Amino acid sequence: MEWIQQLVNGISLGSIYALIALGYTMVYGIIKLINFAHGDVFMVGSFVGFYSIVGLGLDFFTALVLAMIFCAIFGVLIERIAYKRLRNATRIAALITAIGVSLLIENGFIFTWGPQPKAFPDIIANGTFEILGAKISIKSILILSISITLMVILQFIVHKTKIGKAMRAVSHDNEAARLMGINVDNTISATFAIGSALAGAAGVIFGLYYTKIDPLMGIIPGIKAFVAAVLGGIGIIPGAMVGGLVLGVIETFVNASGFSLWRDAAAFVILILILIFRPNGIFGKNTREKV
Amino acid sequence: MKKSKRFWLFILLAVVIYSVVQLLITTGVFGSYYSNTLILMAINIILAVSLHLVIGITGQFSIGHAGFLAVGAYISAIITMKLELPFIIGIIAAGIIATLAGLVVGIPTLRLRGDYLAIATLGFAEIIRIIFLNIDYVGGAAGMQVSHYTTWTYAFVCLVITIIVITNFTNSRHGRACISIRENEVASDAMGINTTFYKVAAFAIGAFFAGVAGALYAHNFYIIQPVNFGFLKSFDILIFVVLGGLGSLSGSVIAAILLTLVSTYLQGFPETRMIIYSLVLILVMLYRPQGLLGTREITDFLPFKKARKGVAQHVK
Numbered sequence: 001m002e003w004i005q006q007l008v009n010g011i012s013l014g015s016i017y018a019l020i021a022l023g024y025t026m027v028y029g030i031i032k033l034i035n036f037a038h039g040d041v042f043m044v045g046s047f048v049g050f051y052s053i054v055g056l057g058l059d060f061f062t063a064l065v066l067a068m069i070f071c072a073i074f075g076v077l078i079e080r081i082a083y084k085r086l087r088n089a090t091r092i093a094a095l096i097t098a099i100g101v102s103l104l105i106e107n108g109f110i111f112t113w114g115p116q117p118k119a120f121p122d123i124i125a126n127g128t129f130e131i132l133g134a135k136i137s138i139k140s141i142l143i144l145s146i147s148i149t150l151m152v153i154l155q156f157i158v159h160k161t162k163i164g165k166a167m168r169a170v171s172h173d174n175e176a177a178r179l180m181g182i183n184v185d186n187t188i189s190a191t192f193a194i195g196s197a198l199a200g201a202a203g204v205i206f207g208l209y210y211t212k213i214d215p216l217m218g219i220i221p222g223i224k225a226f227v228a229a230v231l232g233g234i235g236i237i238p239g240a241m242v243g244g245l246v247l248g249v250i251e252t253f254v255n256a257s258g259f260s261l262w263r264d265a266a267a268f269v270i271l272i273l274i275l276i277f278r279p280n281g282i283f284g285k286n287t288r289e290k291v
Numbered sequence: 292m293k294k295s296k297r298f299w300l301f302i303l304l305a306v307v308i309y310s311v312v313q314l315l316i317t318t319g320v321f322g323s324y325y326s327n328t329l330i331l332m333a334i335n336i337i338l339a340v341s342l343h344l345v346i347g348i349t350g351q352f353s354i355g356h357a358g359f360l361a362v363g364a365y366i367s368a369i370i371t372m373k374l375e376l377p378f379i380i381g382i383i384a385a386g387i388i389a390t391l392a393g394l395v396v397g398i399p400t401l402r403l404r405g406d407y408l409a410i411a412t413l414g415f416a417e418i419i420r421i422i423f424l425n426i427d428y429v430g431g432a433a434g435m436q437v438s439h440y441t442t443w444t445y446a447f448v449c450l451v452i453t454i455i456v457i458t459n460f461t462n463s464r465h466g467r468a469c470i471s472i473r474e475n476e477v478a479s480d481a482m483g484i485n486t487t488f489y490k491v492a493a494f495a496i497g498a499f500f501a502g503v504a505g506a507l508y509a510h511n512f513y514i515i516q517p518v519n520f521g522f523l524k525s526f527d528i529l530i531f532v533v534l535g536g537l538g539s540l541s542g543s544v545i546a547a548i549l550l551t552l553v554s555t556y557l558q559g560f561p562e563t564r565m566i567i568y569s570l571v572l573i574l575v576m577l578y579r580p581q582g583l584l585g586t587r588e589i590t591d592f593l594p595f596k597k598a599r600k601g602v603a604q605h606v607k
Contacts, residue, residue: 034406085577091405092352093580096533099526100572107565219522223417226410265421268414275411276399 004134006256007249012140012209014248015147019202020225021232021240022154023075023195029171029235030191032091036098037078038199039222040105045071045200046120046213047109053121060123060208064146067204068197075196076189084185102222109215117214120207143205150201151241154194158237163190171235220264224251227271233281242282298455305451309444316443326443327511332551333446334507337453339531339543341500344457346529347538347586348466349493350473351401352409357524358396358416359389359498363505364515365429368437371510373428378440382449382506389502390495392419397494401487404476416525424517434516441511449507453500458540460496469493473538530568534575536582541589546582 020042027035048067052058058066082101086094124142128135158164166187169177178184206221207213228247232239247267254266274281312329315321321329342356366388367381400411429435460466468489471479480486509515531550535542550568557564575582 032406034410082573082577086580089576089580092346092533092537093576095352095406095409096529097573097576099529100569100576103526103565103569104573107562107569111562111566223413223522227414230407230410261425262421265418268418268421271414272400272411272418275403275407279403279407 002134002256004132005136006252008134008136008140010249010252011245012143012248013252014228014245015144016202016206016209016244017221017225017228017248018241018244019147019150019198019205020221021228021244022151022237023199024226025229025232025234025237025240026167026191026195028229030167030188031083031087031094033083033094033098034226035083035195036095036222037082037101037105038195039218039220039225040102040109041071041075041078041196041218042199042203042206042221042225043109043213043215043218044074044105045196045203046207046217047113047118047203047215048200049204049207050118050120050213053123060204064201064204067200071200071203072193072197075192075199078196079189079192106215106218113215115215117212120211120213122211124208139209143209146201146205150198154198154237157194163187167191224267227267230271231274231281233284236281236283239281239283301455302451305447309447312443312447328551328555330441330443330446330507330511331555332548333443333450334504334511335528335531335547335551336544337450337500337504337507338528339535339547340453340457340540341497341504342528342532343535343538343540343543344460344469344493345497346532347536347540347543348461348473349469349490350476351490351494352405353412353494353497354409354525354529355396355412355414355416356497356501356528357520357522358412358419359392359501360505360508360524360528361416361419361423361517361520362389362392362498363502364509364520365423365435365505366502367506368435368509368515369429371440372435372437378445378506378510381440381510382445382503385502385506386499387502389505390499392502393495393498394491397491397498401490401494413522413525416520417522420517420520423520430516432517434514434518437509437513437515439510439513441507446507446511449503453503454540454544457496457500461540465489465492530572534571534582536584536586538586539582539584539588542582542584542587545584545589 020038023038023041024035027033027038045067048070049063052063052066053060078101082097083094086097124139127138129138130136158167166177166182167190169180169182170184170187174184177187202221203213203218206217224247225244228243229240230243231247232241232243247270250270251263251266254260255263259266278284312321316326338356338360342353345351345353345356363385367378367385370376370381370384371378396412396415400408400415403411423429424432461469468479468484471482471484472486472489476486531547532543534550535544535546553567554564557567
């Protein structure tokens with residue numbers, strides 16, 4: 001039952017991608033910006049988790065919550081300092097600022113704490129149990145349950161709370177939302193806070209799963225999570241979840257069938273195929289550009 | 292008449308710059324360190340100007356330029372090292388194959404707009420890099436040994452040709468069509484401009500010169516590896532164009548010269564270099580989003596140009 005095992009691995013990896021992709025999709029949905037620095041928020045979350053377990057001696061769940069809070073604040077700071085001025089600037093200017101912020105975080109981090117990778121502590125017992133002949137590790141189940149819990153909470157926030165309603169309104173029509181008395185700036189900050197918190201959580205569980213973290217770890221998962229967001233239809237929250245899971249599973253199967261060197265290429269091939277044949281993603285609706 | 296005069300002035304300037312530098316190199320005033328910096332500068336200017344045509348003139352936000360650089364570098368390395376043909380054939384073949392790669396990438400992706408195009412070109416560049424990573428013929432991840440053939444003469448001649456071709460293209464009817472696409476794609480489509488054709492053409496020309504730059508780049512070092520052609524390289528080239536001013540050729544040239552000097556100076560401190568880079572990028576975008584020169588050219592600041600512009604308008 002090799003393939004069930006691979007499927008579970010793929011879903012675990014995919015749920016990490018999904019958590020990062022949610023942040024991308026929410027930010028894109030609300031201010032139409034590809035936040036390149038999002039992968040680095042993920043990296044920072046991972047390191048906050050690392051230091052709170054190793055340095056402060058906290059348990060895993062407290063570390064997870066701490067990383068989420070830290071990343072939420074970090075995300076809002078990035079938005080306030082770097083992106084707020086560019087609300088009305090061209091899209092290219094905003095995108096280039098995002099690239100700049102990403103490079104600054106990575107290199108600032110390396111400059112301050114050094115480039116060496118760190119071994120993430122093995123805080124969860126590494127047991128396995130068998131289902132239908134497949135060995136499934138407790139870590140995979142834990143990762144999956146944390147991701148699902150966070151996604152359920154996110155759905156609750158977006159659909160049942162006042163701030164969620166404001167977020168949906170702003171992403172639908174920024175100007176009209178402002179006229180209706182919604183504080184657009186605060187809503188955008190809240191979006192960044194929630195998205196970054198999810199990326200922080202993804203960082204901590206990524207560390208738990210791969211046991212090695214380094215300052216440049218955010219680049220590739222960040223880009224892949226963006227692919228996942230595009231795959232599901234950027235700006236659509238369930239799309240990001242499904243896109244993440246699909247991407248994780250495909251990648252694991254490419255890896256398992258002996259093409260491990262092509263694993264990173266798989267994500268980009270999927271991206272390009274999606275962009276060419278269905279640019280609005282799996283869940284997206286076709287819209288025509290208005291003049 | 293006046294245009295051709297300006298052209299010959301430019302050629303004269305180029306010849307003067309070339310001979311002065313060549314004289315300094317042959318008399319040994321410039322050591323290999325300085326001549327290497329100059330060659331690197333020329334390569335960076337070619338890259339910046341070729342991307343300027345795509346982003347600054349046609350307004351297509353491509354951030355995968357390192358992919359074409361990689362194609363050029365590997366193709367010319369294969370031609371000189373494996374097939375043992377002369378370097379000049381390597382340069383030309385690098386340009387042609389990179390153009391083909393540009394067509395392959397451009398025809399499907401240029402239907403996309405803005406951010407989607409950016410991310411698709413980024414993806415294509417990464418695929419090109421991973422393909423080279425997986426071909427054992429070119430050494431895989433370990434890279435490929437390349438002889439040092441690039442000289443100041445090769446680099447400078449390629450640079451001058453690039454600038455002449457791209458300036459003439461920009462000032463031609465086709466270039467104006469490209470500018471109209473940059474300003475408003477839907478409107479220029481409605482005016483009867485074949486937007487797809489011009490976007491692909493600009494992309495292919497940009498890819499050609501990126502390939503030429505790749506050939507020079509490969510033969511300026513002793514080894515090329517797929518690692519050299521990642522996102523960061525694409526962003527480096529992008530930074531030249533953006534910092535100089537989107538739409539300004541001389542801006543891209545000036546930015547490429549300045550940043551090459553800065554990065555050569557800071558070579559020993561790679562993190563500091565990238566921190567300065569990114570800070571400059573963020574600050575320029577926040578406080579001067581149009582870049583150093585905006586869409587103007589350096590000649591617009593010269594006094595005699597202004598007077599002539601007024602006259603030219605009357606004559607027209």
